[in-house]
Amino acid sequence: MASGKKQTQQYARQLLELSLVNGAVSLERVAGVLAHLERNRPVNVLGILRAYHRLVAGAVARGQAVVEHAGSIHDQALADIAAAMSRRYGRPITGSARRNNALLAGLRVRVGDDVYESSVAGQLAQLAAAV
Amino acid sequence: MTLPLFLAAAQGAAQPGIVETFGLETKYIIMQVVSFLIVLGVLYKFGIKPVTATMEERNRKIEAGIRHAEEMQAKLAATQAESALIVKQAHGEAERIVDEARKTAKDFLDKQTQEATAKANDLIAKAQQATQLEHRRMLAEARAEVARLVVTTTERVLARKLTDADRAAYNDAATRELTGV
Numbered sequence: 580m581a582s583g584k585k586q587t588q589q590y591a592r593q594l595l596e597l598s599l600v601n602g603a604v605s606l607e608r609v610a611g612v613l614a615h616l617e618r619n620r621p622v623n624v625l626g627i628l629r630a631y632h633r634l635v636a637g638a639v640a641r642g643q644a645v646v647e648h649a650g651s652i653h654d655q656a657l658a659d660i661a662a663a664m665s666r667r668y669g670r671p672i673t674g675s676a677r678r679n680n681a682l683l684a685g686l687r688v689r690v691g692d693d694v695y696e697s698s699v700a701g702q703l704a705q706l707a708a709a710v
Numbered sequence: 711m712t713l714p715l716f717l718a719a720a721q722g723a724a725q726p727g728i729v730e731t732f733g734l735e736t737k738y739i740i741m742q743v744v745s746f747l748i749v750l751g752v753l754y755k756f757g758i759k760p761v762t763a764t765m766e767e768r769n770r771k772i773e774a775g776i777r778h779a780e781e782m783q784a785k786l787a788a789t790q791a792e793s794a795l796i797v798k799q800a801h802g803e804a805e806r807i808v809d810e811a812r813k814t815a816k817d818f819l820d821k822q823t824q825e826a827t828a829k830a831n832d833l834i835a836k837a838q839q840a841t842q843l844e845h846r847r848m849l850a851e852a853r854a855e856v857a858r859l860v861v862t863t864t865e866r867v868l869a870r871k872l873t874d875a876d877r878a879a880y881n882d883a884a885t886r887e888l889t890g891v
Contacts, residue, residue, distance in 0.1 A: 650877025656885040663889040683868050684880035688888055697884035699868060703861045710857035 587623055591630035595638060602670035603642045604635060641691040644672050647679040648686050649698070664690055 594616075598608040612631070621627060644664045646657055661674035672690060679687065685698030872880075 648881055650872075650874055650881055652881050652885075656881065659885060659889045680869075683865060684872055684877040686881060686884040686888060695888055697887045699872075699880065700865065703864055707854075707857040707861045710853055710860075 583623065584626075587626045588630055590621070591627055591634055594627070594631050595634040598635060599638065604638050609635065637691065640689075641668075642670065642672055643690070644674045645677055645689045646674055646686055647677050647682060647689070649678070649680050649682040649684050649700075652676055652686070660686075660688060664688070 594612050598604055598612055600608060616624060616628065644661050646652065646660055657674045657676055661672055664672040664674075668690065681700055683699035683703075685696070685701065687694065687696040687698055687701070689695075
């Protein structure tokens with residue numbers, strides 16, 4: 580059972596590697612992988628698709644910087660942040676803005692599991708934790 | 711008494727008068743001597759000898775009784791001395807046991823006192839520690855509550871007071887900070 584799950588994960592990982600172009604998820608490659616799975620259904624295709632979906636979602640999240648903001652943010656600032664994250668992680672990262680008034684003012688950038696924050700809410704939270 | 715008279719009569723035989731005067735005759739004298747010896751022998755055998763033996767026996771018994779009494783007295787004295795020694799030893803042993811019991815009781819009392827003191831100190835220390843922990847916990851809770859109230863109030867005030875221009879300026883500063891990561 581554990582060995583089958585491990586094989587499923589390994590197969591899903593191989594499919595994910597086929598879906599990447601220059602470290603980023605390619606829509607065309609993903610479509611091709613899905614078409615291949617449609618034509619040649621392996622055993623436990625449902626588990627493989629779930630693992631593949633999870634890996635693709637993680638890869639997309641790692642290639643995307645979600646910038647939460649309170650107040651307005653310029654497109655140039657969004658582009659600068661994406662460029663800075665691309666330099667930091669060594670792979671192309673795109674930026675997407677998401678409004679979050681709970682921040683009061685400032686930004687919170689989420690890349691995959693990493694979070695970078697410079698906001699009034701964050702500083703207030705640090706203040707509360709320090710007290 | 712008879713023999714001197716006989717001798718005197720023999721000496722005076724030359725001189726008539728004494729033997730004849732007293733009517734002494736040799737055969738009577740010899741018979742009286744033999745009779746005396748016979749009586750003496752009978753008396754010695756059946757009177758003097760048994761009496762002497764009886765007296766010697768009684769003397770031996772008396773001496774044995776005296777020796778026995780002396781021995782008994784000596785034994786009594788020895789027994790009394792031994793009893794006195796035993797009583798003295800028992801008295802000393804009793805004093806030693808009493809002293810030892812007192813010492814043991816004192817040690818036990820001291821030990822119990824020390825243990826009770828240690829337990830009391832331990833209880834006091836634990837109570838003080840619990841009080842301190844409770845005090846710190848209350849202070850931490852109060853501090854956290856105050857901080858939460860301050861932060862909540864500040865958030866509400868800032869949410870009302872911050873203008874779009876303020877937020878834009880803060881976002882620019884945040885952008886510069888994050889791009890410098």
